[in-house]
Amino acid sequence: DSGVTQTPKHLITATGQRVTLRCSPRSGDLSVYWYQQSLDQGLQFLIHYYNGEERAKGNILERFSAQQFPDLHSELNLSSLELGDSALYFCASSVESAGHTGELFFGEGSRLTVL
Amino acid sequence: AQKITQTQPGMFVQEKEAVTLDCTYDTSDPSYGLFWYKQPSSGEMIFLIYQGSYDQQNATEGRYSLNFQKARKSANLVISASQLGDSAMYFCAMREPETGANNLFFGTGTRLTVIP
Numbered sequence: 001d002s003g004v005t006q007t008p009k010h011l012i013t014a015t016g017q018r019v020t021l022r023c024s025p026r027s028g029d030l031s032v033y034w035y036q037q038s039l040d041q042g043l044q045f046l047i048h049y050y051n052g053e054e055r056a057k058g059n060i061l062e063r064f065s066a067q068q069f070p071d072l073h074s075e076l077n078l079s080s081l082e083l084g085d086s087a088l089y090f091c092a093s094s095v096e097s098a099g100h101t102g103e104l105f106f107g108e109g110s111r112l113t114v115l
Numbered sequence: 116a117q118k119i120t121q122t123q124p125g126m127f128v129q130e131k132e133a134v135t136l137d138c139t140y141d142t143s144d145p146s147y148g149l150f151w152y153k154q155p156s157s158g159e160m161i162f163l164i165y166q167g168s169y170d171q172q173n174a175t176e177g178r179y180s181l182n183f184q185k186a187r188k189s190a191n192l193v194i195s196a197s198q199l200g201d202s203a204m205y206f207c208a209m210r211e212p213e214t215g216a217n218n219l220f221f222g223t224g225t226r227l228t229v230i231p
Contacts, residue, residue: 002159033218043206043221056218088158096217101167102148102210104219106160 003027006091006107014115018079021110023091025072031055031094032074033104034066038087049074050096081114088112118142119207119222127228128197135182136192136225138207144168147211149190150219151181154204163205166190194227202229 003026013019025032034046036059045058049068060066063081068074078085088111092104120139128134140149151163166174166181174181182191194201204226208219 002161031217035221042223045218045220048218058218090160092160094217101165102217103150103162103165104160105162106152108157108159111158 002105002107004091004093004105004107006089006110008110009108010111010113012113012115013081015081015083017081017114018077019081019112021076021078021089021091021112023074023076023093023107025074025091025093026105029093029095029105030072031096032068032072033092033094034060034074034076035090035092036087037090037109038084043090046076078112081112083114086112086114118211118220119209121207121222121225123225124223125226125228127230128194128201130199130229130231131196133193133195134197134227136194136205136207136227138190138192138222140188140190140207140209142188142209142211144211147209149181149183150208150210151179151190151192152206152208152221153201154206154224155200156203160206164192197229199229199231202227 005024030051046060048056088109207222
């Protein structure tokens with residue numbers, strides 16, 4: 001158990017809909033990362049938040065947005081869903097302190113299926 | 116250009132034998148970190164081992180060791196005494212803190228199958 005909690009574990013929805021994925025980082029971790037894992041694109045970095053502020057953006061579509069709340073949990077919002085958005089969405093957290101190796105601790109993922 | 120390249124889509128190894136999973140990387144930063152993760156069929160990503168670019172010795176963690184060849188920009192994972200539970204996808208990843216980004220860039224992975 002990595003200590004990172006993601007909900008829901010599975011989600012099935014229709015094209016055009018909107019969903020929200022939730023992540024609670026490990027206790028004490030200020031950083032939250034979101035990744036998308038699809039069969040044809042591998043693990044793609046979407047966005048990074050540190051202590052409530054956006055730090056870096058990766059290949060995140062404009063239809064997707066995220067935020068990190070004061071209690072450090074994060075939500076990834078996916079809207080106007082398309083079939084190609086079907087994927088496993090990972091949240092990961094990290095210590096981000098000086099001298100730390102910086103490994104990411106991943107949640108179990110949220111598997112999104114768009115029909 | 117790909118930051119991380121894993122050229123072996125699939126590998127087979129006999130139980131109790133050792134296996135090497137290849138990883139090459141591309142960076143111009145002098146300071147970087149290299150990571151290996153395991154993804155079993157259940158889907159979770161499990162951190163295995165880390166190697167810093169300035170580390171003088173190859174990293175080891177139990178049956179996992181990292182064969183770090185800096186000049187060749189390779190960071191191969193060696194799994195000794197393979198077990199059936201080692202069957203999984205293995206991902207190599209890199210972090211480039213000098214770029215200001217702390218996220219990890221992942222390779223495409225290698226699927227390891229351990230044969231009884």
